[in-house]
Amino acid sequence: MSHTLGIRQAQKQKTRQALLDAALALLEEQSLSSLGLREVTRAVGVAPTAFYRHFRSTADLGVALVDEALGSLHPMVRTTVSSAGDTDERIARAIELIAGHVDAYPAHVRFIARERSGGVQPVREAIRSQLVRFAEEVKTELAKDPEAEGWSDDDLLMLAHLFVDQMLITASLFLEARESSAGPEERQRVARLAALQLRLISIGRRHWLD
Amino acid sequence: MSHTLGIRQAQKQKTRQALLDAALALLEEQSLSSLGLREVTRAVGVAPTAFYRHFRSTADLGVALVDEALGSLHPMVRTTVSSAGDTDERIARAIELIAGHVDAYPAHVRFIARERSGGVQPVREAIRSQLVRFAEEVKTELAKDPEAEGWSDDDLLMLAHLFVDQMLITASLFLEARESSAGPEERQRVARLAALQLRLISIGRRHWLD
DNA sequence: TCATCCAGTTAACAACTGTTCTCCGGAATT
DNA sequence: AATTCCGGAGAACAGTTGTTAACTGGATGA
Known part of the structure; x- marks a missing residue:
């Protein structure tokens, strides 16, 4: 690696990371099973539907956070x-x-x-x-x-x-x-x-x- | 104890216990922070507002469950x-x-x-x-x-x-x-x-x- | 017996949820 | 240069949430 992945994939990974970071911050005062998808996207400043471009569900996001x-x-x-x-x-x-x-x-x-x-x-x-x-x-x-x-x-x-x-x-x-x-x-x-x-x-x- | 507390308090404690039991059952597949008050009352078969006669919130119910x-x-x-x-x-x-x-x-x-x-x-x-x-x-x-x-x-x-x-x-x-x-x-x-x-x-x- | 109490009900509220479908605009490919 | 791709936006959906207020009816205590 790596051939400097295009600005498209770069942006995607950037918002993906933003979602992960926002979720992690929100999880300081609640647990994953009560974390809402809209809650996360709101914190990042993107549309709720953008979430699906990266994760199937909040449970899916949780698994990514474990890694x-x-x-x-x-x-x-x-x-x-x-x-x-x-x-x-x-x-x-x-x-x-x-x-x-x-x-x-x-x-x-x-x-x-x-x-x-x-x-x-x-x-x-x-x-x-x-x-x-x-x-x-x-x-x-x-x-x-x-x-x-x-x-x-x-x-x-x-x-x-x-x-x-x-x-x-x-x-x-x-x-x-x-x-x-x-x-x-x-x-x-x-x-x-x-x-x-x-x-x-x-x-x-x-x-x-x- | 105990002078067989009246049928009024008895009924109250009965529904209170029903709420605790229903909550405990619902908590097998989620965590307390996502447990809804209506969810619990629905499982018991009682109006949502009845919940407040026993607990201030689901967190309050959680503390009772700890005891x-x-x-x-x-x-x-x-x-x-x-x-x-x-x-x-x-x-x-x-x-x-x-x-x-x-x-x-x-x-x-x-x-x-x-x-x-x-x-x-x-x-x-x-x-x-x-x-x-x-x-x-x-x-x-x-x-x-x-x-x-x-x-x-x-x-x-x-x-x-x-x-x-x-x-x-x-x-x-x-x-x-x-x-x-x-x-x-x-x-x-x-x-x-x-x-x-x-x-x-x-x-x-x-x-x-x- | 009668007035009081109080656990539970009904109705309504604004706010929120996950999910679908359609669309846009810029990057990627040819 | 023309076309395809695709991350994200927007709007709308049915359903859910916690909380309020006013009410009902049977147990309680005078």
Whole structure:
């Protein structure tokens, strides 16, 4: 790629992105199943019918948002798990990375947390399959670690899911801390809690084969 | 209690409960922020305006649903954590208890999982505060265990939150297993996964003070 | 027994929704 | 240069929404 796609397709992708952005903003105070098509087009400043040029329905738009929010996250997850250093250092680094991501893309994080068990089935499935992918990637990274000696595949996948779920919970807590206007000390509280929990999981991992 | 409240208040509570039940049923395929007041009254077979005799809004009804779904759950959680026996036995018993609750009240479980980070703030807060209460109760139960010797309050609360979150995740997985029509072997898969994860957490707990 | 209360009804309101069909004008293709 | 393509606009549709006001009739309490 790429031969500078014509000004026609460029404009199309531009309004498409505008629709996605507007929807994401509107979803800060409601869930996808109550998001109206007209609501979105109104926010962008285009005719309601223009929506159909890009998405079949708001559920369809939701699936696109899942890809936008999680699709580009895989390399980050991989490197997080496989980073070097002492256990506590790795934990601290992982938590800072999560916190940074929440600060950089708060709307994306809220969307995923909200729609993970939201009222729109296709979106739920899209999120679920992405999280399964995450878990599998984490598993292959965990398998490279010398600590994985003697672990069965099932056990590795179990641990991977534990990490992925914990990551999501922590991200969700960071998000709440941001908007609770309780100052940065709340953020520190969340970081400490997450560190303790990851530490306990790591200890359990270390003694798994005893 | 109770002096058999008059047939007037009895009828009122009856329709109120009908509204709650109908709403819970409608919420199986959507989220609270898209639930319409007329939709609920139509399902019950009552005039839309009758809704206002019981709830200020659908958000208000949501808060009432949180109490119904979680309010009566506290004794169960307490006894689950403090049950006797070998570690693996306790884990198996806890998981069976969760699975049984999901089978008995699937709509309640789905509602809580969905609205925990849903689009309606008062409902989110109601759920959050109930879960905090759960965590505190679990903490006081954990404190009674001889294994809690030397644990700080912060560490105990951290572990309690880990258990509560894990409980919710497991319940959510059981719910998915129910409706994925993948047969009872999917349920067994979830039970095994949850058992392994609780086992790892228990091991981490045992070696926490090393 | 009679006056009061109050859960539920009826009617009407302006505003909103998703979806269809027809059209326009500039980009893309030949 | 002539033709096709296509993202977006405009208008109209039947149906829905939350909320108001005034009313009805049976239970309640004096």
